[in-house]
Each structure stands twice: as structure tokens, then as C-alpha cells.
Amino acid sequence: MARIELKGIRKSFDATEVLGGVDLTIENGEFLSLVGPSGCGKSTLLRVIAGLEPQSAGEVTIDGSVVDGIRPSARNLAMVFQSYALYPHLSAFDNMAVPLRMRRLSTIERLPLLGTILPSRRREERTIRADIEKIAAQLEISHLLQRKPAQLSGGQRQRVAVGRAMVRQPVAFLFDEPLSNLDAKLRVHMRAELAELHRSLRSTFIYVTHDQAEAMTMSSRLAVMIAGELVQVGRPAEIYDNPRDARVAEFVGSPKINMMPGRIRDDGRIEVFGHVLRLTSSQPSGNCRIGIRPERIELGGGPFSGAVVHVENMGAEAFVHLGLNGADARLVARVNDVRRLPDIGSHLSFNFAADAVRAFNSAGKRIDVTAEQAERIRERAIV
Amino acid sequence: MSDNAATIGGLAVPISIPKRAAQRRNPLLLTPYGLVAPALTLMLMMLLGPLAGVIALSFTDYQLGAPSLSWIGLANYHEMFGDRVFWTALRNTLVYVGIVVPGAVSAGLAIALLIQSGTSLRSLYRTIYFLPVMATLIAMAVVWEFMLHPQFGLVNGVLREFGIAGPSWLQDRSTALYALCAIGIWQAAGFNMVLFLAGLVSIPKQLYEAAEIDGASSAWARFRLVTWPLLRPVTTFVVVISGIRSFQVFDTVHVLTKGGPSKSTEVLIHSMYTEGFEFFRSGYGAALTVVFLGFILLLTLIKSRLADRGAQYA
Numbered sequence: 001m002a003r004i005e006l007k008g009i010r011k012s013f014d015a016t017e018v019l020g021g022v023d024l025t026i027e028n029g030e031f032l033s034l035v036g037p038s039g040c041g042k043s044t045l046l047r048v049i050a051g052l053e054p055q056s057a058g059e060v061t062i063d064g065s066v067v068d069g070i071r072p073s074a075r076n077l078a079m080v081f082q083s084y085a086l087y088p089h090l091s092a093f094d095n096m097a098v099p100l101r102m103r104r105l106s107t108i109e110r111l112p113l114l115g116t117i118l119p120s121r122r123r124e125e126r127t128i129r130a131d132i133e134k135i136a137a138q139l140e141i142s143h144l145l146q147r148k149p150a151q152l153s154g155g156q157r158q159r160v161a162v163g164r165a166m167v168r169q170p171v172a173f174l175f176d177e178p179l180s181n182l183d184a185k186l187r188v189h190m191r192a193e194l195a196e197l198h199r200s201l202r203s204t205f206i207y208v209t210h211d212q213a214e215a216m217t218m219s220s221r222l223a224v225m226i227a228g229e230l231v232q233v234g235r236p237a238e239i240y241d242n243p244r245d246a247r248v249a250e251f252v253g254s255p256k257i258n259m260m261p262g263r264i265r266d267d268g269r270i271e272v273f274g275h276v277l278r279l280t281s282s283q284p285s286g287n288c289r290i291g292i293r294p295e296r297i298e299l300g301g302g303p304f305s306g307a308v309v310h311v312e313n314m315g316a317e318a319f320v321h322l323g324l325n326g327a328d329a330r331l332v333a334r335v336n337d338v339r340r341l342p343d344i345g346s347h348l349s350f351n352f353a354a355d356a357v358r359a360f361n362s363a364g365k366r367i368d369v370t371a372e373q374a375e376r377i378r379e380r381a382i383v
Numbered sequence: 384m385s386d387n388a389a390t391i392g393g394l395a396v397p398i399s400i401p402k403r404a405a406q407r408r409n410p411l412l413l414t415p416y417g418l419v420a421p422a423l424t425l426m427l428m429m430l431l432g433p434l435a436g437v438i439a440l441s442f443t444d445y446q447l448g449a450p451s452l453s454w455i456g457l458a459n460y461h462e463m464f465g466d467r468v469f470w471t472a473l474r475n476t477l478v479y480v481g482i483v484v485p486g487a488v489s490a491g492l493a494i495a496l497l498i499q500s501g502t503s504l505r506s507l508y509r510t511i512y513f514l515p516v517m518a519t520l521i522a523m524a525v526v527w528e529f530m531l532h533p534q535f536g537l538v539n540g541v542l543r544e545f546g547i548a549g550p551s552w553l554q555d556r557s558t559a560l561y562a563l564c565a566i567g568i569w570q571a572a573g574f575n576m577v578l579f580l581a582g583l584v585s586i587p588k589q590l591y592e593a594a595e596i597d598g599a600s601s602a603w604a605r606f607r608l609v610t611w612p613l614l615r616p617v618t619t620f621v622v623v624i625s626g627i628r629s630f631q632v633f634d635t636v637h638v639l640t641k642g643g644p645s646k647s648t649e650v651l652i653h654s655m656y657t658e659g660f661e662f663f664r665s666g667y668g669a670a671l672t673v674v675f676l677g678f679i680l681l682l683t684l685i686k687s688r689l690a691d692r693g694a695q696y697a
Contacts, residue, residue: 052592072592073600085593089612098608102598110607164597 002171009058033215036225078165093145172204246364297333302351440669447663459670486568491575582617623686
């Protein structure tokens with residue numbers, strides 16, 4: 001278990017800067033997800049932590065000691081790769097034994113023929129076997145230990161890879177998109193298993209994924225990375241509900257948050273599609289963007305209207321896509337009652353509560369807005 | 384006329400129906416054979432025919448250009464197994480294979496690993512090391528003859544600088560075969576390197592990273608854990624190909640030593656050549672060829688056995 005600190009991590013490949021100064025502290029026993037779109041540098045950051053990639057600037061600290069320039073093998077971190085990276089010529093057992101043999105056996109003891117006859121090697125092998133069998137039982141792969149990776153399914157390989165990481169009790173686990181090679185159903189299942197594993201191990205997990213659903217469901221904290229920068233770090237619910245950046249708001253949540261063009265009027269009020277909201281902002285007047293989550297849009301009644309262009313029925317819920325009059329923007333609204341879905345082509349009016357509005361300025365930064373009623377009361381008080 | 388014909392036709396029809404049906408069935412049965420026939424004929428003529436011819440010839444006393452030949456059974460083989468030159472040639476060939484195969488395989492692997500781990504000029508090095516394969520060995524043998532010359536050769540010149548009197552490599556009974564082995568390794572290493580490079584490229588990079596994280600911190604540990612086992616199929620192939628090619632060693636022997644001095648570099652193919660094309664004893668030459676082919680067959684069988692075992696890794 002370890003506390004990992006990153007200070008001003010920069011990484012560039014030739015002229016391209018992949019990481020532009022990342023500061024992040026991963027607390028002991030925390031499940032932190034590094035999440036972001038493809039190419040945002042999250043995998044590079046993980047590889048910097050692992051030591052597989054040297055950073056161009058900044059330092060990595062594990063439990064208070066700086067590990068820059070220390071080999072990956074000496075950092076005592078375990079990593080689970082996207083492709084699992086199991087040794088194809090070794091059985092599941094031997095795959096899991098590799099990290100233990102590398103650490104517990106000397107070079108002479110590891111020799112193929114001479115090593116096996118040494119009594120010290122035999123002693124070590126017994127403890128290694130016991131350790132692996134314990135972990136295998138925990139991961140329910142005891143019956144697969146003699147198989148080669150080629151004879152295992154994707155999910156089983158995944159478990160062996162996790163087992164290989166677990167056997168040597170590392171200070172932290174690094175996961176590099178470990179579920180993206182699995183089919184959708186198995187992925188959801190493994191999601192729960194990994195979260196449970198984290199709860200039982202209470203070890204530090206750093207988990208890289210581009211799948212926001214994975215990150216939201218498993219982690220205790222989320223670090224959203226976009227274009228080599230950490231844009232927001234926080235608990236999943238906080239990131240979802242209170243995004244500090246339009247890119248974060250758009251990345252987290254499925255379907256995507258509805259972004260509509262708006263305007264801050266001279267009197268500070270916010271206007272959307274010609275309708276003035278009962279919200280004011282202290283920001284200078286100008287264009288802004290209004291984000292509203294699909295579940296916060298109330299269909300049937302309200303000042304706004306649109307035509308139904310598409311309906312996605314997921315069974316338990318449905319998403320209604322609305323084309324807005326006089327705008328090319330589309331809006332997605334969640335409907336909880338799938339038995340009463342609008343017809344395609346029909347016109348619907350809709351509304352949203354003032355507290356559902358997340359406003360962003362033209363640079364994408366979050367603008368704080370206040371509900372108008374409170375404002376009026378204050379006005380009266382001043383008068 | 385037409386009426387008659389019609390009648391005849393009308394009569395003939397019921398009789399000919401079973402016949403036609405039989406004819407119809409026959410072509411259907413024969414069609415596949417007909418379609419295979421051209422390829423089969425060519426294969427028999429071009430590939431299996433000569434082999435059968437050589438085997439048949441080895442049981443005769445045929446001499447090139449002779450008007451007749453007679454069947455002499457195993458006489459050629461009797462003579463061969465009683466001939467000291469044959470045993471010398473066989474021993475020399477096996478020594479040559481025994482030195483060149485491990486030498487060329489490990490040199491090829493070492494060069495491939497060095498090129499793979501390098502960052503720049505990879506394709507330049509690849510080309511340079513492949514040069515000996517592309518250049519005709521006969522032409523390169525001229526250079527080697529000069530290099531190994533006892534008086535003004537480069538090798539002895541360098542040795543002289545260190546105060547060592549080099550032997551006359553190709554004229555000395557104790558060194559001639561080993562000098563040829565060195566040339567053989569020099570020539571085959573480039574070819575093996577290309578095969579190993581292809582094998583190295585196909586090893587997933589993440590396996591090395593996993594090995595590094597698992598604690599394989601030394602290059603040797605990573606080689607033992609990842610490179611060597613994953614290269615196994617390639618290595619098997621390279622060993623067998625090198626084995627077959629070194630069994631076939633002829634050009635350097637013929638150009639540089641002609642099997643001498645005193646048969647110390649006599650090899651199977653060279654004996655075959657002298658018997659068959661200089662003494663025109665085609666029958667005896669054919670018997671030598673059969674022995675040679677036996678060894679090649681053995682190597683091929685070993686390869687297919689190992690390749691089958693290697694297949695499960697894929």
C-alpha cells in the first residue's frame with residue numbers, strides 16, 4: 001500500500017508534448033481512475049508512474065521516496081496490461097510464478113537444469129506454489145492453472161493477469177485499460193469484481209480507462225485528463241454533477257450532456273433560444289454555453305419546443321432525441337416510462353429546472369450562476 | 384432418310400439410356416483426376432522423377448555417356464561404405480555442419496538482437512549484414528583466399544602485428560576445414576539475422592514491459608523469459624535451414640581447396656561432384672546423393688516434428 005505523488009510531470013516525444021505538468025496525489029488505498037479520451041496522455045502518465053517511460057520533467061514519489069531513475073522492477077508496482085501480456089509459452093501457474101521467482105530466487109537458482117536440483121530452490125518453489133494457490137482460489141482460477149494462455153478465454157486471461165499482479169503483494173496496482181478487450185457483458189461483470197477486489201485488498205489502485213462508465217462505477221476518485229492536462233479531480237458524483245470544464249461535462253455521462261448556445265445579457269440574465277432563464281451571472285455579457293443532463297429535461301410543457309427525430313428505447317429507460325426549431329443543435333432527453341414514448345416527427349414542448357443548468361463561458365470554463373429569486377430578495381433587502 | 388433416322392434414333396434411345404447414364408457417371412468420377420493430372424504430371428516429372436531417377440541410378444554402374452548400363456544392386460553402396468574417402472567426407476561434412484550451424488545461428492541471433500536494440504541506422508546495418516548472402520560466394524571466395532593467404536593475407540598480417548605467426552590457413556591440414564567453417568558462418572549469419580529480425584519484430588513489446596515489471600531487470604533475464612521462448616519457432620526453422628544449407632556446402636570447397644589438402648576438406652557434395660562429373664561414375668555419385676538426401680530427409684523430419692510442437696504457442 002502506498003501513497004503516490006506526482007509533481008509537475010511533463011513528457012514530450014520529440015516536439016509533441018503529451019503531458020503538460022501533471023500534479024496529482026494518490027492516497028493510500030485509494031481507487032483512482034485516470035480517465036479521458038484517446039490520446040489524452042493517461043496511459044503515458046501511468047507508464048511514467050510504472051517507470052516504463054521516463055518523464056521529461058517532474059518527479060514521482062512513492063511513499064515519500066523519489067523513484068525517478070529507479071527501474072520498474074524495483075518500484076514494486078504491479079501492472080495489468082490491456083493485452084494482459086501473459087507469457088504465451090508459460091502455463092497460468094508459471095505466469096503467476098514469474099514475479100515471485102524473479103524476486104525470491106537467485107540467478108543460479110533460476111537456471112533451468114542446475115537450479116532445479118538445489119535444495120533452496122525446492123524450498124522456495126513450495127512457498128511459491130502455496131502463495132499462487134491461495135491467490136488462484138481467491139480469483140477462482142484454481143482449475144485453470146495448468147493451461148496455457150491460448151487455452152483461456154479473455155476473462156480467464158484477465159484473471160490470470162490480475163493474479164500475476166496480486167501474488168507479490170505490490171505497493172500499488174496499475175491497470176492500463178484492462179477491460180477494453182472483453183465483450184460488453186463480461187466487462188460489466190469484471191467491473192464489479194475489480195471494485196470488490198479493491199475493497200478486499202485495500203491497496204492503492206490506479207486505473208486508466210477511456211470508458212467513463214468504468215471510471216464512474218469503480219473508482220473512489222476520478223482524474224479527468226484532456227490533452228495532457230488534468231482538468232478536474234474529484235469523486236465521481238462530484239465530477240458528474242459539478243464539472244468545472246465543458247470538456248469534462250461532455251466526457252462524463254452517457255448519453256452526453258446537452259450543450260446549447262446561450263447568451264449572457266447586459267443585465268446578467270442568461271438567455272437560451274430566445275427565452276430568458278431565471279438565472280443571473282456575474283460574468284460580463286457575451287456568448288456562453290448551457291449544459292443540461294438528459295435526465296434533467298422535463299418533456300411535455302414548458303417554453304421550449306422541438307420535433308422528435310429519434311427515439312432509443314433501452315428497455316428500462318428511453319432517450320428521446322429532439323431537433324430544436326431554428327437551431328441545428330440536438331437535444332437528448334431521458335424518459336423513464338418507456339410505455340409512453342412520443343412518435344417520431346411529433347412536436348414536444350419541454351422545460352428544465354433552473355438548478356439543472358450548468359453554464360460555461362466561451363473558453364469552456366464553468367460560470368457560476370445564481371437563481372433569480374434569491375437575487376430579487378437581495379435587491380429588496382438593499383432597497 | 385430422316386424418317387429412318389428417326390426410327391433408328393427412336394429404337395436406339397431406350398437401349399442407349401443405361402449406356403449414357405454409365406457414361407455420364409464415369410466422366411463425373413474422372414473429372415477430378417483429369418483436373419489434377421497436369422499438376423500431378425508436372426510434379427512427378429519435375430520434382431519426384433529426378434529423385435526416383437537418382438535412387439534408381441545408384442543401383443547401376445552407369446557412367447556418363449556410356450551406351451549401356453547394368454543393374455548391380457547394392458555394389459555401389461558396398462564400395463562406398465568400404466571407401467575411406469567417403470567416411471572422411473562424411474566426417475568432414477558433419478564437423479562442418481556441427482560448427483557452422485551453432486555458429487551461424489548464434490551469430491545471426493546476436494546481430495539481430497543488436498540491430499533490434501539499436502535506434503538509428505537499422506536498415507543500413509541490416510543491408511550490410513545481408514551483403515554476404517546476396518553476393519555470390521564464388522566471387523567472395525576470391526577475397527577470402529586473399530585474406531587467408533599465408534604471406535600477404537589480411538588475417539595473418541593482423542596476427543603478425545600481435546607477434547603471432549599465423550598458419551597457412553587453407554593449405555594446412557589442421558586448419559583448412561575450420562577456415563571453411565568460418566567462411567560458412569560469415570555467409571550464413573546474415574541470412575539467419577534477417578529471419579531472426581522478423582521473429583523479433585513479432586514479439587509484443589508489452590511482454591518486455593510485463594517482464595520488466597515482474598522483476599526481470601537484467602537483459603539476460605528478459606532474454607530468457609521472453610525473447611528466447613518466443614523465438615523458438617523461428618529458431619527451429621533457422622537451425623534446420625542452416626543445417627540443410629551447410630550439408631550442401633560445395634562452392635567454397637571447390638573454389639578454395641578442392642577437398643584438399645589430403646582430403647582434409649573433402650565433403651559429401653564435393654565427392655559427389657568429383658565422382659559424377661570428373662570421373663563420370665554417375666552410378667556411384669548417385670549412391671552418394673542418396674546418402675546425402677537421407678540426411679536432409681532426417682533434418683526435415685526433425686523440423687516438422689518440432690514445428691508441430693511449436694504450433695501450440697501460436
